[in-house]
Amino acid sequence: MDNSFEGLKAMVIDDSKTxxxxxxxxxxxxxxEVVTATDGFDALAKIADHKPDIIFVDIMMPRLDGYQTCALIKNNKAFQSTPVIMLSSKDGLFDKAKGRIVGSDQYLTKPFSRDELLNAIRSHVSGAKQSA
Structure with missing residues (x-):
């Protein structure tokens, strides 16, 4: 087992169970350590308790979409330096630009690979080991 991310807390916010x-x-x-949330409201309720090191958020979600969720996270002093990675099934320039406007740190297109996920953590979380 590869434990290069031992002790790192990641949050995954997506309305898709898969x-x-x-x-x-x-x-x-x-x-x-992984905390999952089904939408932005669910995530915002859990962020304060779990204080994740990195957050992956789907763009297309009911109630509170990924952009709104990211903006709310980045507007909170306690979490504004937490990296937020947007997940989307669309690989559009508009989506990427909009993601940057709300403060996201990176954009991954679904379906993402294991390496894309881990590289996102490596590039944004200091202390994540570079090996693996």
Whole structure:
């Protein structure tokens, strides 16, 4: 087992159970603690309790979409430096630009690979080991 991300807390916010489960499985395999949320409201309720090191958020969600969720996270002093990675099934320039405007740190297109997920963590979380 690769424990290069031991002790790192990741949050995965997606209304798709499949995506949540996929990301959670991949991240747990490398030693991450994973908190999942089904939408932005659910996530905002859990962020304060869990204080994740990195947050993956789907753009297309009911009630509170990924852009709104990201903006709310980045507007909170306690979490504005937490990296937020947008997940989207659309690989559009508009989506990427909009993601940057609300403060997201990176944009991954679904379906993402294990390496894309882990590289996102490596590039944004200091202390994540560079090996693996």
């Amino acid at each position: 995506i949540r489960r996929t990301a959670e499985t991949l991240l747990k395999k490398v030693g991450c």
